[in-house]
Amino acid sequence: MHVFISMEELVTVLVTLLSVLLPLGIAVGCIIMGHFTEKWHLQSLRERESGYPRSAVSQVKTFPNIQPGSQTPQLVVAEVVIASDYWKTFWAGWVNFFGGEMRGYQKMIDRARREAVLRLLEQAEEKGFNAICNVRIDTADITGASTAPAKRAASMACVLASATAYMTS
């Protein structure tokens, strides 16, 4: 009776283990990473948003509370592309089958929009303004979801936002 297993047997066992564990490990890794990326992003959004008053962002065409004689308002534009993660895509696949709300995707595009508005505010601040008005938010389709077969297109939220920066009193 052998105490040691032969080299061939060892290799077979290792290969079998690897072929099962590796994809599983990658999947679990991606799910964990995805979870934390979203958590950290939401945390950063909350922190940065708290630095601006609610009245700094408006969607009207006039300039609310504009300071007379302040510097000439300027256009600000921001772009954000946020990718889905392994778990969201996987879950959305099931929801697509059974129907219902795709909460993961809803949160993803919401994050992208909030990030875009924050970038507008940050740009306005850089240029020496303290408010933005006439905020317009638009989405783009970089992955070609509307042109390619649905299964080949990656899920991403592509947001393009524009606004006019001005000075409030």
Next chain:
Amino acid sequence: MLLTNTETIPGYRIKEVKGLVQGNTVRAKHIGRDIMAGFRNLIGGEVSGYTELLTESREQATERMIDHAEDLGANAVVNVRFSTSAITQGAAELYVYGTAVVVVKETET
């Protein structure tokens, strides 16, 4: 060149309307960026390559619109709007349009 996405510019008066001006561009990133975007789709987060793609496209389209406005002798573009369309995977068409105008400071009239 003054650019705003509002219909008026505070402190300025629109003297003359030069009409619609527009600029567009269709751009793509190299294959490496597309592959990186594929990996991004596993772990989530911002796809900086594609954000950059949108930024570059927007800058180029805006430049073209400004050139057009300058040719017409305008000194401002008001009511600027951005629009995108899907052409194919990994590419973006960005279209920017606005109204070219000649503005003067309200005090000068």
